[in-house]
Amino acid sequence: MIHTTRRRLALAFTLLAASATGLAAAESAKPPTPEPVTVKLTVSDRGYEPKSVEVPAGVPLRLEITRKTDDECVGTIQSEALAIPATVLSTEKPTVIELPAQKAGEYAFACPMAMVEGKLVVKPAGS
Numbered sequence: 001m002i003h004t005t006r007r008r009l010a011l012a013f014t015l016l017a018a019s020a021t022g023l024a025a026a027e028s029a030k031p032p033t034p035e036p037v038t039v040k041l042t043v044s045d046r047g048y049e050p051k052s053v054e055v056p057a058g059v060p061l062r063l064e065i066t067r068k069t070d071d072e073c074v075g076t077i078q079s080e081a082l083a084i085p086a087t088v089l090s091t092e093k094p095t096v097i098e099l100p101a102q103k104a105g106e107y108a109f110a111c112p113m114a115m116v117e118g119k120l121v122v123k124p125a126g127s
């Protein structure tokens, strides 16, 4: 009797191990998440530099924004198109804003009063 129970347990463990292996295989078969593309921007009272940046579609983006102005409004960035809420930029070090992969198109960003404006031009992959 005990012997049978042990066998059943052993079988259960074997099945468990097999399904875990199957899961691991499915996991590694998934395409790797692409590395984010870093976009470096500077904002001063003259505006964003560069004013327009081309990035590839379908890869996460990492905005690194250096603030060179004490102006409170210009020192704040927001974008409805990119779903960036009003974000006060650091004057000490670049502010990093992570964005998910975007579809091809143009995405504007600006300070809250739109005194300075810039845009991301997202190009279809392979173009």
Ligand SMILES: [Cu+2]
Residues within 6 Å of the ligand: 073, 074, 111, 112, 113, 114, 115, 116
């Ligand atoms: Cu402004």
